Amino acid sequence: MANTTNYYKILGVNEQSDDADIKRAYRKLAFKYHPDRNPEDKFAEDKFKQVTEAYRVLSDAKKRAEYDRNRFSSAYDAASQAAYRSPTTHVDDVFDIFDHFSNAKNTSRKKYQPIRGADLKYGVTISFEDSILGATTTVEILRSEQCTRCRGTGIEPRTYPMICPVCLGKGRVRQSHGFLGFTQVCQECNGTGRVYQKACSQCQGDSRILQKRKIAIKIPPNIEEGTNLKVSGEGESGLYGGSPGDLFITVHVRPHEFFGRKDNDIWCEIPLDVTQAILGGVIEVPTLEGKVRIRIPSGTQPDRVFRLSKKGVPFSSNGHRGDLLVKVKVRIPSHISPRQRELLEEFAYLSGEKVSRPTSRFMEIPKKKLSSWFQKVFKQKSNEA
Template identity: 35%
Template structure:
């Protein structure tokens, strides 16, 4: 049976935000969760839950969502050479705490269990805004960025306790990091409020790291910007987000691209636009005109009598986008400039030109047509 559209599964439009996707997943996952569906409807609820979870895994990942939006299910099907999803439903229903993760938090166990019985949480994702020029966006570049990082505290060697002391087992949760509460038919597991899930209490915290066992430092990352990247696109750097709790995996770093305003060009997808000022004489007489491109220069031939607003298209002089097979085009918009601060001699010449042109019916057909229409209007 053919798969349903992921947006349809979550009941969302294609322009849904990340928050919309998360809220829809939370609502539907709670609805089809096996703890809430027993008896005859359990099998159908299980299938619906897997479907909802697969849709969320695809649409909550920026790269996978982009591939799905462009190519549909083929873009994220591992057998079709697309992105490989993280095995939707692969962990089975014994791994619900991992499946819900940050969505359900403490309600169903929050994180997974570490070797010592403590809850393990994935670190938060980080966002970094990188500003680049239009030329860098077109050609790509390699750059270095400095981001905050965490290193083991050299004073306490990661224990969080003041040298000469040690952490004690939390008496509230007996070292498990969680406490249980019963609410109606549900047994709710929550993070221990005293040890915050670590299972330990530090009577005398380390004065260097204040009991965290780690200190914040900066680290340098090499970032490769692909050629053709556009405004608002994100680059994912796996594992360079905030560190996890109790040995949990680190989050990811998302580098969001912002392109500086260019002095000459405006970008529209893969196409470029620019305004080319042309003198009145050149517009009247025509001739060759040199125009800039991102890669250098090009020439366009102005026909005699070129009008203001005329657009010339230079094929292949735009930008080759990340997913494009061919580069876009450059559109040159002509702006005829009227001369200012004329001398008396220049004024006299223009008046003579105007008198000469007024005797011809061909020098300004648009103006004559407009004049006749105005006269007809007031008859």
């Protein structure tokens, strides 16, 4: 008995239609009889299955050629038709692609697996003071976020997705080359199993768009160069309801022109005049919170270190702080006046020290007298000769 099923008629095309015409006709009918557009409509559901079956045959060149040869032959019986039809489970799988968009609650069908968003890594440079005391800074990042127009579906609002006419919602297609066969990602739908009646005009169907954002970063106290901070949920947006990625910030500390750090202590060097070192006094020392005064005892030696308690780095565990270490560098004047020399020589004499002047009495003779003296000596030596 000849087959009376006319796949060309089901799709509304003729025997001379090319692949593009067949695909276009299928998309139109699939959209028309889409189950989401016709809920609880048995007729629409049956029509949708018919056009899907017709497209499976006519979109495959080999199946279409065999169908054209045998469709009026008695040999093309029900068993032959069954070879072209997908099993019932395949038809059911076609609807899996729509469950994601219609929020179907049938747990027996497969769903799109949520895909977590990618993590992002950025760097930020802070001052020495902020690394010690803590601060809040901002970093500008560029990340993919869910499209606000389509809400992450990739579809223009008030339009519906359609199953991919090539893979029929599977996301993968099988290719055969002689005895070899393999499956690969469907190029028509990029493995998603769906195509759009009209892609979102804002994200062009990608479901996400690039956005610049300024993120506030809280810098904790006692942070060191190269420390990585994690900001949860501030990475790129996920797909299919997946959670967003995280943002990782690498902290760089700008060197300070005056302060240095060793473990939890801060150190610095303060210049000290000779008279201050000898006589003592009070000097001002800068700290991270402002200036403080310290007393320099008389007779302070060069490179002596003074410790200022709890003026260093805060401890992260119990809130206690390190100390500020102040090293004094005694400054020796490179030039002094005659009066200053006289006073220093007197000081040395009183201290029992011997101080020699840098010039001799011979070098203090005026040049004219020195010249006449040399001439007289040479003349005398010449006469004796």
